[in-house]
Amino acid sequence: xxxxxxxxxxxxxxxxxxxxxxxxxxxxxxxxxxxxxxxxxxxxxxxxxxxxxxxxxxxxxxxxxxxxxxxxxxxxxxxxxxxxxxxxxxxxxxxxxxxxxxxxxxxxxxxxxxxxxxxxxxxxxxxxxxxxxxxxxxxxxxxxxxxxxxxxxxxx
Amino acid sequence: xxxxxxxxxxxxxxxxxxxxxxxxxxxxxxxxxxxxxxxxxxxxxxxxxxxxxxxxxxxxxxxxxxxxxxxxxxxxxxxxxxxxxxxxxxxxxxxxxxxxxxxxxxxxxxxxxxxxxxxxxxxxxxxxxxxxxxxxxxxxxxxxxxxxxxxxxxxxxxxxxxxxxxxxxxxxxxxxxxxxxx
Numbered sequence: 001x002x003x004x005x006x007x008x009x010x011x012x013x014x015x016x017x018x019x020x021x022x023x024x025x026x027x028x029x030x031x032x033x034x035x036x037x038x039x040x041x042x043x044x045x046x047x048x049x050x051x052x053x054x055x056x057x058x059x060x061x062x063x064x065x066x067x068x069x070x071x072x073x074x075x076x077x078x079x080x081x082x083x084x085x086x087x088x089x090x091x092x093x094x095x096x097x098x099x100x101x102x103x104x105x106x107x108x109x110x111x112x113x114x115x116x117x118x119x120x121x122x123x124x125x126x127x128x129x130x131x132x133x134x135x136x137x138x139x140x141x142x143x144x145x146x147x148x149x150x151x152x153x154x155x156x
Numbered sequence: 157x158x159x160x161x162x163x164x165x166x167x168x169x170x171x172x173x174x175x176x177x178x179x180x181x182x183x184x185x186x187x188x189x190x191x192x193x194x195x196x197x198x199x200x201x202x203x204x205x206x207x208x209x210x211x212x213x214x215x216x217x218x219x220x221x222x223x224x225x226x227x228x229x230x231x232x233x234x235x236x237x238x239x240x241x242x243x244x245x246x247x248x249x250x251x252x253x254x255x256x257x258x259x260x261x262x263x264x265x266x267x268x269x270x271x272x273x274x275x276x277x278x279x280x281x282x283x284x285x286x287x288x289x290x291x292x293x294x295x296x297x298x299x300x301x302x303x304x305x306x307x308x309x310x311x312x313x314x315x316x317x318x319x320x321x322x323x324x325x326x327x328x329x330x331x332x333x334x335x336x337x338x
Contacts, residue, residue: 046296059261060296063287088294090194120165 025069032072039068039081042096046089193313194294200227200308201292208259208267208281215282217308224311224331225254225279227302228318229290231262232270234298240317241274247323248277257281260290260298303327 027033040054045061053061053068064085071081085093097103136144200217207213228244230237247253257278259267264283271281284290293302296315303312311330314322 046294060287063291067291087194088291089296090294 025065035078036069036072039072039078040065043068043082043085043093044095046093052095193310195302195310196313198310200302200304200310201289203282203289203292205258205282205284205289208257208264208271208283211264211283215280220256220280220304221308222306223254224306225256225304226327227256227258227293227304228278229258229260229293229295229298229300229302231260231298232266233262236317237299238274240299240319241277243317243319243323244277245275246320247318248279254279258289259283260295261285261287303330 025033025036027036037054041052043053043064045051045053045056045058045064047058047060048056051058051061053064055061068081071084076084082094091097091100091103097106099107202217204214204216207215226247230241244255248255255278257280259281261284267281267283271278282289287295293300294313299317301314301318302310303314305311312326314326316322
């Protein structure tokens with residue numbers, strides 16, 4: 001019985017502290033708040049493998065949310081905030097990778113693959129058109145006719 | 157079907173498979189947590205932070221320059237920091253390496269206690285309570301160790317514990333062109 005009470009108390013206290021962890025950022029301008037929500041969805045938490053800053057519970061993600069909040073309050077633009085994070089954590093924080101030499105394949109790869117497939121299909125089509133004449137020679141035409149006639153006879 | 161076209165076209169799926177297999181094989185030996193540092197070859201960010209043992213004393217970047225040094229990010233809440241601590245002693249005592257500790261998002265009492273118990277290999281321990289220098293350095297966990305040249309340029313960053321292997325493989329080669337041990 002005592003254990004049960006203890007567990008309940010622990011649950012209550014634990015729940016309370018979890019609630020207290022949710023950060024509250026007061027915004028005067030709803031547009032700023034909307035920007036904040038969008039920005040924390042746009043960056044990847046450097047500590048985590050694949051979570052946005054808004055998803056992650058890591059202390060670092062919390063710090064970075066706070067930092068983005070401060071920078072929005074200080075009147076920084078989205079591009080300035082992105083540059084700030086990129087200078088420190090590299091391209092890893094960006095879910096939208098910049099076009100660079102080492103990301104060119106990522107950006108153009110699908111189009112190159114599509115182009116290759118198109119070239120292949122067109123070439124194959126052209127080769128087939130050349131090799132299979134659609135018109136039958138008179139002898140073939142005659143043979144076809146006899147075959148068809150035989151088949152019709154069988155049916156009848 | 158052109159007979160000439162068949163061999164190279166039928167080799168495409170096999171080639172694609174081999175390329176994919178190669179990438180996957182490489183992935184097995186890669187650590188996804190190891191991020192490229194955006195700060196290598198860039199100057200150490202400016203800072204002014206208090207010293208752990210003397211909170212009134214503020215140290216800035218300029219006070220540290222002159223000889224190459226390591227910045228070691230540590231905290232008492234970080235289990236791996238306990239693991240690497242003995243090796244930091246080896247570096248400081250046997251190799252005469254300058255190590256600047258950065259006590260990262262920690263409590264002062266606990267940090268002092270830690271150094272009391274385990275010994276203090278650091279030339280100086282700075283306190284980054286809010287983790288702001290950590291963010292400027294692109295730190296995403298502890299421990300992390302940065303190699304900084306005599307004129308304050310970041311030569312290398314290592315995330316994870318320091319040990320003999322890491323020192324020999326990652327730090328010494330970058331230090332030797334500098335002509336001096338830190």
